[in-house]
Amino acid sequence: MGTASGVCQGTLGELYQGPLRHGPEPDIALVSFPVDHHSWVHFTHGVDPQGPPPLGEKSVAAVRLFLERFALELPPGRWSAHSDLRVGVGMASSTADIVAALRCLFHIFSLPYDADVVTGILSSIERADSVFLEEFALYLSARHRVVRRLGTAIGFHTAYITEPGTVDTAAVTPLLLRHYRRRAQEYERCLTDLLKGFSASDPAAVARAATASAVLSQEVLPKRTFEAAFAHREQFGADGVFVAHTGSLVGYLFAHRPALGLKDELSAFFHSLGHQCSFAQGGYG
Template sequence: MPIQPDGRPPPRVFSGVCHGTLGELFQGPLQRAGEPDIALVSFPVDRHSWRYFAPDPEGPPDPLPPGEKSARAAGLFLGHYGLTLPPGRWSAHSDLRVGVGMASSTADIVATLRCLFRLFRLPCDLRVVVGVLSAIERADSVFLDEFALYLSGRHRLERRLGTAVGFHTAFVTEAGTVDTAAVTPLLMRHYRRRATEYERCLTDLLKGFSAADPAAVARAATTSAVLSQEVLPKATFEAVLAHREEFGADGVFVAHTGCLVGYLFARRPSPSLKGGLSEFFHSLGHQCSFAQGGYG
């Protein structure tokens, strides 16, 4: 084991990791007890948030992880189990941009909790994770390693959708951020006006997942994105939608309460297609990114 300059062995480091999202494949109403709730089918992406904790006798007592929400999550975890953190130091890293629809804050919270489960050698209890999230914010299902239909306000898992569907994506991030809580009343009014269309869209999406049919899922995701454009429009959306067939994309996705817009491909785009996509998005004033989303 390598030795530090002062002769002490380095502290063991414990980590927690959680993936983020590229917005959602669906966001819309789901009727429960007479009133619609906001239901999500988040779009997991292979980009992550990390939290690290290194116990260190010379570190600060009662150390808190970086970030207000992560610090609160740690406090709730410790209170639930009646535990106290040893002296030590937290550090963090994230691939996820804040405020654009990548579930960065939720991923930070889950990564913090997973780090604490490892530190205290406790099995990761999803009930504790959901309980902590519900005390902090409306959230999605990044704590699951599969697609899911999830009620973000009630923090309730409605239906597991498995891991049979995956996509390659080309996307851009528009300028600005969206405050999900602030736009919720606007969304609910829109959902009531378009309830029939959302119900049909969700039915088609769930059928696509049941059949493990990425093309059907992509079509339904496009419908959800089109409906979202009516209430929280994206500046580049109409151009992206208009060129979908030209690029052979299976569908279009957005961060419904964020700033992401992009294409869904069931097959990996070729280098020449990536070049064409990059030129197209650059003509719209944006740098194109590529990432793998979902599973499959």
């Protein structure tokens, strides 16, 4: 009894988004960039609900699918939710909301957390990121398949901005796949370098590959501030540049925490481009 809660991390876009061939046509593969920002879902037992549950439409669908899967009935109580993930910019807010709701349900019914249940429910709702894992992974977002687990040795400090506007991932998928076919060799090299960097626990190598992926993304879904950020990366001593490939985030990767003076400079730089700079820790190392 009392309160049950579920929490899920979000992302700062991806360190890689590109093709991975698992059949006659390439699939969209991701290496999501987890960030220390979260979505929360709470359920307080025995408290009368006040109106409809304050969960998004997809989270409500996830709750229904969970209850149907286990032939359970929700006890009396009240839902509440909170998130510090921005919607529609590439922070995996929708997937994080769903996973947080599912994690809360596992606690409500005292069931052991089962990632296969989570991916099964996600596959019925949306293309998703791998935020339900507690490590980096090469992940097929449409098939909801973990291709390779990449561990928790890599972490970065980041300085990033969010451009205005949103991207409809489903709508741009055909455009992405055409771009992937044109640039297949470049993406293959990029992914090979990224996986080698993870295998060697080398953040500098991972950052270089993430930058290459961001540069390729600029050809198909360009960010207005990317060219300026890319041109100034050495001035700020950044190890790399990252983006939300189908979102609106652009930022720098630092293997070591930026000093306070550097944060001042980064903030002034991004402000000169018309954006407020944010700082966050991404990954796990």
